[in-house]
Amino acid sequence: YVRPPLRWTLHHADALTAITDDCRQHALRAGAPEASVRLVFNGTDLRRFSPDENGADPRFGPRMIFACRQLFPRKGIRFLIEAFARLKPRFPDAKLVLAGDGFERPELVELAQNLGVAADVTFLGWVANSALPPYYRAAAVSVIPSLEEGFGIPAAEAMGCEVPVVASDAGGLPEVVEHGVTGLVVPRGDVTALANAIGTLLDDPALRRRMGQAGRQRALRLFDWDRTAERFEQVYRDVGARVER
Numbered sequence: 099y100v101r102p103p104l105r106w107t108l109h110h111a112d113a114l115t116a117i118t119d120d121c122r123q124h125a126l127r128a129g130a131p132e133a134s135v136r137l138v139f140n141g142t143d144l145r146r147f148s149p150d151e152n153g154a155d156p157r158f159g160p161r162m163i164f165a166c167r168q169l170f171p172r173k174g175i176r177f178l179i180e181a182f183a184r185l186k187p188r189f190p191d192a193k194l195v196l197a198g199d200g201f202e203r204p205e206l207v208e209l210a211q212n213l214g215v216a217a218d219v220t221f222l223g224w225v226a227n228s229a230l231p232p233y234y235r236a237a238a239v240s241v242i243p244s245l246e247e248g249f250g251i252p253a254a255e256a257m258g259c260e261v262p263v264v265a266s267d268a269g270g271l272p273e274v275v276e277h278g279v280t281g282l283v284v285p286r287g288d289v290t291a292l293a294n295a296i297g298t299l300l301d302d303p304a305l306r307r308r309m310g311q312a313g314r315q316r317a318l319r320l321f322d323w324d325r326t327a328e329r330f331e332q333v334y335r336d337v338g339a340r341v342e343r
Contacts, residue, residue: 105129112337115330117249118270136333139274140249141326144317147231147258149310154235158220161192161300164237164261166230166252167244169200174243174266174286179206181243181293183213189300193218197225197233234259238306239299242275244268245286250275254321257281257313262306264295274321280313 108114108130115138116122125135163182167173175196182194196206196219203221210216225233234240240256240263247269254274256263263281265271277283282298284291299306319325 112340113333115333118273120270120273121248136329138326138329138333139321140251140254141323142251142254142258142317142321144258144322146228147234147255147317149260149314150231150235153232155232156236158193158195158236159191160238161189162237163192163194163239163241163296163300164197164233164256165195165241165243166197166225166233166255167242168198169196169202169206171202172244172246173198173200174245174268175202175206176209177287177289177292178241178243179209179213179215179219180289181296182219183210183215184289184293185297185300186215186218188297192300193220195220195222195233195237197222197230199224230255231259234261237261239264239281239296241292241296242266242271243286243292244271247271253281254317257310257317257321260307260310260314262299262309262313264292264299266292276312276316280309280316 108128114125114130114135116125116135117140122135122137126132165178167175169175210219234256240261242250242253242265244266245268250271253263253265257280263275265275265283266286267283268286272283275281275283282295284295
């Protein structure tokens with residue numbers, strides 16, 4: 099259902115921008131004219147989110163799994179904790195670090211306790227954007243297990259830090275994470291597939307390194323703030339040119 103004011107806007111705007119093609123398709127199905135909807139990916143500060151071994155947080159060891167997510171059900175952290183519990187017998191030195199907060203936190207803490215992995219799951223709470231890079235850099239893999247997602251900025255942040263990403267196939271995530279190249283994409287809500295993908299990367303440092311390097315290059319090409327600004331500028335120029343005529 100599209101509210102009437104939004105439907106009017108979709109029909110009458112000189113230009114609309116969509117952060118992924120998935121979002122663009124939603125706008126088109128809601129009635130936006132195809133010519134007016136432009137794809138402009140979200141941007142990330144890739145000078146801040148960059149690889150730097152000396153800038154990594156050393157506390158969590160070589161097999162740290164990192165997720166920067168709000169702790170709400172649609173972000174899928176429950177599935178990540180369940181996958182982590184399945185991986186612990188195979189990777190006893192693995193650690194799970196969660197940055198973010200939300201009303202689901204008490205339930206997730208209880209889940210980790212019930213699954214016997216609470217000692218190896220760290221809930222950081224809210225972390226300022228400027229303080230995130232050391233966690234990404236320390237990670238063997240970054241995970242985005244969302245049930246719903248428009249873009250997935252943490253995927254671009256991780257890629258900027260040369261960290262491979264395991265992401266669900268929710269929303270626009272498969273447009274950000276290139277499956278088999280910069281990470282692995284799995285069906286949303288599939289704990290077995292999620293655990294297998296994370297395990298594949300934890301088990302193969304060379305694959306992690308290769309995917310991480312490819313991710314950095316993809317992020318620079320598509321998700322850097324400068325590229326995003328250029329695309330927005332072009333949208334404004336195109337609209338201005340039409341108005342002048």
